[in-house]
Amino acid sequence: MTLRSKHSRHRRPGRPREEATEQAIAEAAREVLAAKGVSRMSMEHVAAKAGVAKSTLYRRWPSKVELAVHAVAARFDQIEVGDHGSLAADMRAGIEEAARLLRDPSTGGAYAALLAESARDPEGVGTKVRESLSIRLHDVVATSVQRAIDRGEIAPDMVDVDLLADVVVGSVMHRALVTGEPDDAFVDGLIQMLADAAYARWLRAQKATGDT
Amino acid sequence: MTLRSKHSRHRRPGRPREEATEQAIAEAAREVLAAKGVSRMSMEHVAAKAGVAKSTLYRRWPSKVELAVHAVAARFDQIEVGDHGSLAADMRAGIEEAARLLRDPSTGGAYAALLAESARDPEGVGTKVRESLSIRLHDVVATSVQRAIDRGEIAPDMVDVDLLADVVVGSVMHRALVTGEPDDAFVDGLIQMLADAAYARWLRAQKATGDT
Amino acid sequence: MTLRSKHSRHRRPGRPREEATEQAIAEAAREVLAAKGVSRMSMEHVAAKAGVAKSTLYRRWPSKVELAVHAVAARFDQIEVGDHGSLAADMRAGIEEAARLLRDPSTGGAYAALLAESARDPEGVGTKVRESLSIRLHDVVATSVQRAIDRGEIAPDMVDVDLLADVVVGSVMHRALVTGEPDDAFVDGLIQMLADAAYARWLRAQKATGDT
Amino acid sequence: MTLRSKHSRHRRPGRPREEATEQAIAEAAREVLAAKGVSRMSMEHVAAKAGVAKSTLYRRWPSKVELAVHAVAARFDQIEVGDHGSLAADMRAGIEEAARLLRDPSTGGAYAALLAESARDPEGVGTKVRESLSIRLHDVVATSVQRAIDRGEIAPDMVDVDLLADVVVGSVMHRALVTGEPDDAFVDGLIQMLADAAYARWLRAQKATGDT
DNA sequence: TCCTAACCGAGACGGTACGTCCTGTCTTATG
DNA sequence: CATAAGACAGGACGTACCGTCTCGGTTAGGA
Structure with a gap:
């Protein structure tokens, strides 16, 4: 050396x-x-x-x-995924963070434009976009879920993180770019839907266990 | 004259x-x-x-x-929202239709690019995009829901159609452009999540009625 | 009939x-x-x-x-070649008329542009330009000279009308488009030059006659 | 430094x-x-x-x-004003040079077109045209005259160079673009006219001197 | 102390496309 | 037929960028 x-x-x-x-x-x-x-x-x-x-x-x-x-990416790197004590609180914070980011045309619009470029060049631009941008948004969800698992709030196999991430990010982005603002009502609705889905899934899991 | x-x-x-x-x-x-x-x-x-x-x-x-x-828009106008007998079947068909459309870079990528343009000019391009493109996707969901209501499958106030549309379209689009293909597993997962949310919501509604 | x-x-x-x-x-x-x-x-x-x-x-x-x-051509057709009693007076009037016309960019500039087109298509455009425009200016000189001949002021073979016309029109046009305005001093100078040339030519003719 | x-x-x-x-x-x-x-x-x-x-x-x-x-301008810059021993010879050479240039549609026509443009924009294009093109033709005459003055052939105040230049260039250009070719007969005639004018002017000057 | 490799600014270069304007031709319905 | 209206193929305009290049000059470490 x-x-x-x-x-x-x-x-x-x-x-x-x-x-x-x-x-x-x-x-x-x-x-x-x-x-x-x-x-x-x-x-x-x-x-x-x-x-x-x-x-x-x-x-x-x-x-x-x-x-x-x-x-x-510099803006996306500023995303903070703080611990708010519960999955619900973390998810709400995460969604609001995503909404904040995607609502702003200079980030939301840019993200959409870069995703469009990704479609044309999935290997080159696509990889860069995924590694620098999409992953940050994915992590907001992934981290929240991982923390819930660590906390024992949910079982590790209870959620499909990738699906959840696409649902959260995609919904918020589409709302931001199309319908208008992802306002509080929208965020509340989305949270409620996710919570409902989680509850029903839990019920199903219980029932399956009871049956066995 | x-x-x-x-x-x-x-x-x-x-x-x-x-x-x-x-x-x-x-x-x-x-x-x-x-x-x-x-x-x-x-x-x-x-x-x-x-x-x-x-x-x-x-x-x-x-x-x-x-x-x-x-x-x-010509491609989006070809979207067909057939009646498959149940909300679940209609939703599945609709999601698969959306997935088919957004998976193709020449429509999915274009849609993202045009949404990005909308961010820059919400009144001009934005309006056109909304009226020609977004609305078609929205209608896939809205029509399915309306049919379910007509059928008596669900109560009129059970679903927030706008939210549901953004969730469906946004999720599928994001999956198509980022993670890769919105494959069968993804569609299944999404359907399940929506079904779960609907069930839990129904349960809550029942409970609220019982309480009264 | x-x-x-x-x-x-x-x-x-x-x-x-x-x-x-x-x-x-x-x-x-x-x-x-x-x-x-x-x-x-x-x-x-x-x-x-x-x-x-x-x-x-x-x-x-x-x-x-x-x-x-x-x-x-409509403007050029308005040219009037009045009888002012003498060749000198007619020429002065003619030159001033030409100067008036060619000084104005909308006629002088146009005339130059149309002559330029003539260069590209001498048969087509060229003929039209000659027959509608150039001839009017030529006539100013030709008429003056003819009147002088009729009056007995000059001998019929004393002047080359075509040459004289090109000298008068060309000089005035070039002055108008290049040096600036064909002002009184210029007109005076031109008249003087033409008069001098005529006088010298007459002298030469006299001498030739005397010699014979 | x-x-x-x-x-x-x-x-x-x-x-x-x-x-x-x-x-x-x-x-x-x-x-x-x-x-x-x-x-x-x-x-x-x-x-x-x-x-x-x-x-x-x-x-x-x-x-x-x-x-x-x-x-x-590149073509006009090639104009050569050689010394041919006398004003008459220099003028003849100059006029023939000008005729050669203006007879060719690609220079004569272009010159007319550019003069026409000058009429529309005397400050911008006009200045450029004057400084790059017209001045070269003017110099043909001016140089010949100056040489005659240096030689003692003529008195410095005998000729209005600007007038002479406009007459020569204008006549030749108009002949080239309108009547057709500025052929030898035309050049001879023009030279003769200028010589006549110069002679008569000299006579007048002599007479004025004698009177004094 | 020099050497050398990479940096930096400035801006020229071959390209490509934009959106506008105009030419001269045509295709309608109406007078 | 003439006319108003306007679509059409074609072509050029001058502008704006892209990504590359070639300069003169700067700034470090290593020889």
Whole structure:
């Protein structure tokens, strides 16, 4: 083991990248994104707004879409999945968090646009979108459920987390983009539906056990 | 005063629009859309494929997005909501219909892209998208529910149709665009969840009646 | 001889052309021409301004350029070649008339543009331009000279009318379009030059006669 | 402080323009111009012919007209005003040079078209046309006259150069575009007229001097 | 102290598409 | 027939971006 590899990262030769730049670009990208949407966000505009050369953008992200993913990801990374003591409370908090995010055109609209791109290129863009964005929303549900399992609130095989995540995220997104705002009534309704489903499922599980 | 001016619609003056053209353009648009996605569908390409001048496109639709909406709408208009005898069967059929549609990148991807555009222009594009696309999916659910009510299967106030529609459509769309295919297992799971929720809701309703 | 042919003009079958229309179109064309120049004058605009269908324009003139020629010709037809008593006075009046016409961008500019078109199509447009426009300017000079001959002021073979016409019209046009205004000083200078040339030519003629 | 910053012009930042491109475009423009005339010269066609993107054209010239001016200017810059020993000989050579240029539709027609554009925009296009084209023709005359003055052939105040230039250029242009070819007879006639005028003017000057 | 590799800004480049405008032709119904 | 109205194929306009490239110049660590 050499001294150089001590910190287990080879310093690349040449001038290192400006640290602040990445932040500035992402910030600028987010602003343009919010103002124009993904399809009308232009690298030219972002570069100008960030006070940076276009080549600097392309040195860091291979294309417009990937920069957009990165810029939106910063918002999705801020999602917090706090422990609220019960599955119901966690779910409510999670749904409200998702609603907050997807209600905003600059994130909800961008997410939809990036999902649309994913449809065209499931391997490339699709993977990036899944790994940077969708997973964050999925985790909101997954974490809540995992905590409920740890708490003993529910049995591990009681919920299909993937299904639940798609239901929660998909419903909220569709409501946000189509019907209008995912307001309190909507969130209440959704929560109630999920709770009802869980209760019925529990009843069925009980009955099955009793039968055995 | 002639009969015509009294009873029939006055023909618009000038040369009438070529009947076949609209169909040909929409067809071409759909092909390009399927091959390239909304953002890479070009009016130039569509016009060439339809054997039509670009100006003819712009005479009929004010922009690329609106043509895309129209082209996709044709597919959404084909949705059939047949009567399968029970709410459960109708819902299953509806969900499978939606899954079929949204699974295909040329409709699912396009729908997402157009929802993204809606976020940028809720009044203009948004309205068109809602009226031409979203409503068709909404109707799948709404019709099924209405039939169940007519049948006496459920009480009129048992379901929030708007919520249910967003849940169904949103879930299927998100699954289609993110996790991958909305396969049989997914559809089964979703149906089960909705059935469970309905059962629990019915139980609650019974209990409330008993209490009174 | 039938009654119909009494006025020696066969009435063409069908609805006769609206008489006022031609005038209105030419007027509108002239306005657009003045505002935009030949290259930016559009049939669409002219038709709209004249309150007439585009097809009416094309029924009367085969192309934009020909309408422009016609419209400009109306102005050139107004040229008056009055008798001012002497060749010098007639020439001055003629030059001033030409200067007035060519100084105005809507006639001078148009004339240049139409000459440019003539270069591309000497037979078609060229002929029309020569017969409707150039000839009017040529006539200013030719008439003056002819009158001087009739008066006995000059000998018939003293002047090359075609050359003189090109010199007068060309000089004035070039001055109008390039250097700026063909002002009084310019007209005076030109007149003087022509007078000088005529005088010297007369001297030469005298000398030649004397020699013989 | 480096030598470069002191003595040589600072290179403009960014990738420098392709040297060969300007030449190639102008060449292509000239060909198209000759074939189609100014109004039918298309940027699209020129770009294709030069093997260059349309954006490259617009990066260098703000509009079609300005490119046309530039392209034509190259021909006008080739005008040579050689010394032929006498004013008469120089004028003859100059007039023949002008005739050669204006006789060709691809320069004569273009010049007229550009003068027409000048009428519509005297400050913008007009200035460019004057500075790139008209001045070259003016210089043919001005140089000949100046040389005659230097030679002592004529007195400095004997000729109004601007007037003379307009007469020569205007006459030749009008003849070229209207009557047809400015042939030898025309050139002879024009030369004779100018010589006559000069002689008469000299006579007048002599007489005035004698009177004093 | 230099060397060298990567960074950065600026902006040119080949492309592609946009949405607008106009030309000249046509197809209607009506006068 | 003429006319108003307007659709149509075609084509060019000038603009806006994309992603690539080529410069001059900067900024580090390693030789």
